[in-house]
Amino acid sequence: MRGRRAAWSIAAVLSTMASVAVAADDPLKICLDEDRPPFSMHHRGKPDAGFDVLLAQAMAERLGRKLTIQWFESKLDEDSSPQLEANALLSDRRCSLVGGYALTQDSLVAPGMKTARLPDFAGATRDDRRRRVALGVLAPSQPYVYSPMTVVLGPKASGRKIGDIGDLAGLRLVIESGSLGDAILMTFDKGRLIDNITHLVPGRDDLLGALQRGDHDATLIDLGRFDAHRAAHPDTAITASGYYYPIGANRGYVGLASDGVLIDAVNKALTGLAAEGKIAEFGRQAGLTYLPPREPAILGDVWMKIIQR
Template structure:
């Protein structure tokens, strides 16, 4: 019996060693993440990489038996930026096989209207990389792993205001970034009823949340994750969450290229297992994210049409 047990133990050990060896030889799972989108992802010089998407990407790589390699990139907050084209260019150039934290909407997943695009600035980019135009592929999404709604955030003078719908913002001094989704929602609400109360700031130049924190304005409408990031960086902030979520929101997931369907299938399997284990919600909590599970529809339809119709 002891001999049989010894043989079984050796066999098991050899199996484990073989699995480890295979994993060590496996190509890395290359995931592109935004370097400045806490609490989803953050890459700071001299500090460990952190964020919900970092932890989730590592868990998926572990499920697939592959080492993880993160390609950090920078998204500029301006009206000319195109996250869809930038993600496609990174994938099509082979900088990564997946882009994480991608908003799953119909318009961000359409076949691009142009054949080439430039990549965003990324970690390790050369001058030539910044000039090159990349031939684009076709994007395909994974299943979603987090719901990302718009939320009303209140300044210190309006912190006790009850917000159950956009109409409850009437009478408040509103501030919004030009060209943003929040801008479209507020400007078109009830045939423009709030227009005279809205001040527009320039994205990437003006400090929206800073102005709200100072009490210059009473309320804004922005992505929930952005408020989470501000609250994490400024625990003593004077602005507060209203608890209201605009009913039109987008799920976030991974996006890859249609030329590698096997990877998306494997990632979906891993996401399903992690969700069933309660790990994804746990990762969100650890990162300081107000985690909301994905909602139907998995891919949001025409956002602007939905807003106008409300």
Template sequence: MRGRLAVLGLAAMLAASATAAWAADPLSICLDEDRPPLSAHHRGKPDSGFDVLLAQAIADRIGRPLRIQWFESKLDEDSSPQLEANALLSDGRCSLVGGYALTTDSLVKPGLKTARLPDFAGATRDDRRRRVALGVLAPSRPYVYSPMTVVLGPKARDRKISDIGDLAGLRLAIESGSLGDAILMTFDKGRLIDNITHLVPARDDLLGALDRGDYDATLIDLARYDAHRAAHPDTAISASGYYYPIGANRGYVGLGNDPALIEAVNKALTDLAAEGKITEFGKQAGLTYLPPREPAILGDVWTKIIQR
């Protein structure tokens, strides 16, 4: 009997020790360093953004100190947010990636076995060269809805937009290879094609060109409009108020081998949402906050777009 009690006591001590060690271990979350108003990290300025506020609240709720691993995601046709996030997680740079678009395509097992890491704070020359063996991703529950919206230039600010078809006759600009590009190019069997100008993401300033009046309208992620408005209070561009009906929720993503962490994060998100804290974080960050919508994970977005 005494032997059994001793074994049980030792097991309890080991469990308590493991729990204490887990709680003391920082919660490491990877965030994009240049994606205001979601997240921003610039030399000489305090870290800011909706995802920064939310990450701190999540860490506080689960009783762990927060460590943010900043990384840089390239805005070009060759970048892959899915592979970048997987590489960061699989290399142990963080336990979660925030602001991740929750779609079926973004959560499937990667077709490649390895991928390069994106640039991240503290990266060495070797880090930029090597490839990382990839794992399987697991999502949290969503915490914000991220739609595409039509933004109007100064010459078209009074145009009423209730559907993509209302863009007919306007000078449209879009970033090549983007989701907005696919939507506009395929709308109504290509009805808008003759009015579309393609810009190169890494070279051209889409919203700057729209602001100057070079074009009349574009279709972009709502958060990008929020960021431009915050950086340029006197901007001549305006929100149409129209949201494209196919949008994605955003949440956290981790590796499938740590279900306990995802469970803890989900509980924290549930509590914070019920208390109205997540909406409050959006207002503080200057984000047009929209709560998550069903389905939690968007299905085949490309098929949905082509069939519209």
């Protein structure tokens, strides 16, 4: 009997060791948007770059696994959304994690649709572009960066002190229709700023270019978007006001709820990297104005928060 127990014990140990070895050999697959500077960039003839690329490399090293980045292209249409795209990529096992995911309650709820199309991704076939994927349930990691909205000033308003949205009164404002910034500016103080707002069509009009030319005085955009513009145009005449709208979202990784062991390992790695100051350093290297995560970790109903302000 004792010999049999010893045999079973040795077998269990060998099985565990084999599982660990397999996990170590299995690459850590992370999906990243190929064109979202300064977070992630993947362009032909240029090295991969961005904050999320540096973090993914450090994450894989911390977990003792090789890194494979699955690049995808986010194109919104009536049948898609960032939530559905991420879910489809994860559910199709194109990756185990999606990086740079905005952690909001509505982006983490169980999808109302049972299936969704995959976004275009590196290596996709014609069949991949046609088929639909059965969706799973998403689970977030702890956040690793805070992504707020910020007021950006045109050359004629440079130096204007902005401590609140109300300080934009009297300025010529420009915003993209249907954006979060649009909702904030249009509803502020019962519409006090409406008469000074010009709307542009996203994807067609050049918002920051119009601001650069001096056609307008100020806008409200995601901080990362301004960082990307400043990196691409180091001589730009538009400037950061230093004001951050008080309602912002953290970003982190998202995976499937069924991969809870991986999410736990990722959280431990993120805690260690943050404590060592490495995540903030990745932000500086990528040209990102890095802000550490803030409470609440997962943002609630942002639209109600804006309307109630």
